[in-house]
Amino acid sequence: MSALSRFLNLFRSGDLEKEFDEELAFHLAQRVTANVRSGMSEQEAEVAALEQFGSVAQIKQEMWEARMMNVRFAAPLGVGIVAILCWLALVGVWRSPTPDLPERPTPIYAVKRRVPPPPPPPPPTWDEFVAKVRSYE
């Protein structure tokens, strides 16, 4: 069974449970039929089939464990896939394709020229200062 199938099994537990039930029910039905053929009554045949089979819950548990025995390989695969997807999303590799546009000259706003900051205003003269300050009035 491929690693991918094992990983997908994690998400179809309901289906697996149903399959286990169906498989075990088939076996028990076959055993009951065989027991009846060997001379048992229907009721005796059912009781004998169940006794011979053992605990259905226990068997199903063991079937689950058998199915999940390789999940230790599948789980890291899943984690790895998620990690790679996250990484792709972060670096922006996995983005929607841009349409093919005709080649255009580089727009002006794409070129930034370094403009020196304007010089500070000259300090006011004494007369200007006195004219602004009204607290002496």
Next chain:
Amino acid sequence: MGKTSDQLQGTLELLVLRTLASAGEQLHGFGIAERIKQVSAEALRVEEGSLYPALHRMNEEGWVLSEWGTSDNNRRARFYKITTKGRRRLTQLERDWARHVAAVKRVIRHA
């Protein structure tokens, strides 16, 4: 899991894989258990509760393939067949078994 338990599990795998290889057709679990009983002249009886976990384990290992089909009495059943990987495993198990039997024989003869 202890050595004895490993050997018992190995024996069940050997019986199931040999039965599927010799049958030449796919078999359901009940069919496998019945065939082992018949071929061994009722000397061997597969514990039915152990059979299905073993089949699913072998399915996981890739030694058998399973698919749903219809049985002789028209019921839905899961059928198993041996894979190439399963045949290689069978060869190995048969070799181990022959070695084990030879060792026991030597002890019986000379101990």
